Amino acid sequence: MSARWHVPSASATPWDGVDGASLTPAQRLVMEAQRDAYERIHTPGPHDAEFFNGYARGECPACHSALVKRNGFDARGIQRYACKACGRGFSPLTGTIFEDHRVSVAGWSEFLLGIMSYESLAGIARRDRRSPTTPPYQLAKVFMVLDGIQDGVVLSGRVQADEMMYPVPAADAVLTAEGRRQAGGYSRNSTCIAIACEERDGGSSVFRVLGRGKPSGERARAAYCPHLGEGLTFVHDRENSHNAVVRELGLVSEAHDSRVIKRLPDDENPLWKVNRLCFLLRLFLDGHSGFDRSNFGGWLDLFSVMMNPPDDRLEKVALVLDRAMAFPNTLRYRDYYGHRSSSGG
Numbered sequence: 324m325s326a327r328w329h330v331p332s333a334s335a336t337p338w339d340g341v342d343g344a345s346l347t348p349a350q351r352l353v354m355e356a357q358r359d360a361y362e363r364i365h366t367p368g369p370h371d372a373e374f375f376n377g378y379a380r381g382e383c384p385a386c387h388s389a390l391v392k393r394n395g396f397d398a399r400g401i402q403r404y405a406c407k408a409c410g411r412g413f414s415p416l417t418g419t420i421f422e423d424h425r426v427s428v429a430g431w432s433e434f435l436l437g438i439m440s441y442e443s444l445a446g447i448a449r450r451d452r453r454s455p456t457t458p459p460y461q462l463a464k465v466f467m468v469l470d471g472i473q474d475g476v477v478l479s480g481r482v483q484a485d486e487m488m489y490p491v492p493a494a495d496a497v498l499t500a501e502g503r504r505q506a507g508g509y510s511r512n513s514t515c516i517a518i519a520c521e522e523r524d525g526g527s528s529v530f531r532v533l534g535r536g537k538p539s540g541e542r543a544r545a546a547y548c549p550h551l552g553e554g555l556t557f558v559h560d561r562e563n564s565h566n567a568v569v570r571e572l573g574l575v576s577e578a579h580d581s582r583v584i585k586r587l588p589d590d591e592n593p594l595w596k597v598n599r600l601c602f603l604l605r606l607f608l609d610g611h612s613g614f615d616r617s618n619f620g621g622w623l624d625l626f627s628v629m630m631n632p633p634d635d636r637l638e639k640v641a642l643v644l645d646r647a648m649a650f651p652n653t654l655r656y657r658d659y660y661g662h663r664s665s666s667g668g
């Protein structure tokens with residue numbers, strides 16, 4: 324079983340198969356350290372079974388019948404279930420991102436800590452002795468877990484809002500007749516992201532894809548309105564598309580001239596908080612240059628977890644792992660790469 328998720332390339336050393344007696348003490352140390360680091364992430368940890376068994380299953384993942392019974396434990400101590408309606412067996416892992424055991428839960432915890440600490444996927448692959456293809460796959464799974472996490476967020480009080488333009492990858496860019504990349508603030512070659520945040524300390528924030536190019540009133544309404552309580556104070560620049568949002572929800576509009584406020588120091592700038600979120604989001608996205616932009620919303624869901632309560636990074640990791648078990652949703656390795664290679668052209 325373990326042979327299936329064993330990735331030789333990530334754990335290999337130049338001394339594999341060499342008689343230990345012929346190695347120098349330094350070579351032996353590097354070899355052992357490499358193996359230990361690999362094992363730590365890839366071997367099921369001592370707390371894995373306890374974690375999985377903490378999520379009792381009351382419904383069959385195949386036929387959704389509630390006629391399920393406990394059916395002993397597997398070799399790792401994980402609860403087995405049997406469905407009395409369809410006869411299938413399953414475990415707490417069935418249908419979750421942990422189903423294929425490629426990475427231990429402790430390995431997932433480390434991965435989430437890394438990605439939420441602005442670490443690059445390549446850096447995480449190196450540190451955890453993983454194949455370079457594993458972290459992008461893990462990230463795609465995290466995006467599935469986080470899907471919908473911003474849906475219920477409704478802001479109140481004084482809310483600052485602004486848009487951020489982020490360039491699309493070169494392969495997706497629209498070129499001019501002369502073959503040059505179209506430039507400018509609202510180019511079709513940029514994705515427009517809507518950012519809104521409560522001004523109060525510890526307030527919530529939302530990050531939504533508004534679309535490519537200049538924001539229209541209709542797209543601004545679609546991005547902002549589900550997240551704004553009626554009658555709140557909307558603090559913004561004089562971007563035209565905001566009028567549709569203000570009208571739709573009867574907001575109190577506090578509009579500032581962007582040419583004036585961009586010259587103000589941070590502590591006098593009425594959009595200081597949303598500006599800071601723009602800055603951090605750009606830093607985060609730039610840190611993952613070359614990332615798969617086909618799921619831009621997934622990156623924004625992840626960033627929203629990073630920017631919203633709970634404050635402690637370890638609490639955020641626990642939140643994501645809990646959500647992964649509470650809302651089973653998986654992505655099979657083959658499906659992920661099959662989809663990518665067919666859509667990547």
Ligand SMILES: [Zn+2]
Pocket residue numbers: 383384385386387388406407408409410411
């Ligand atoms: Zn069933």
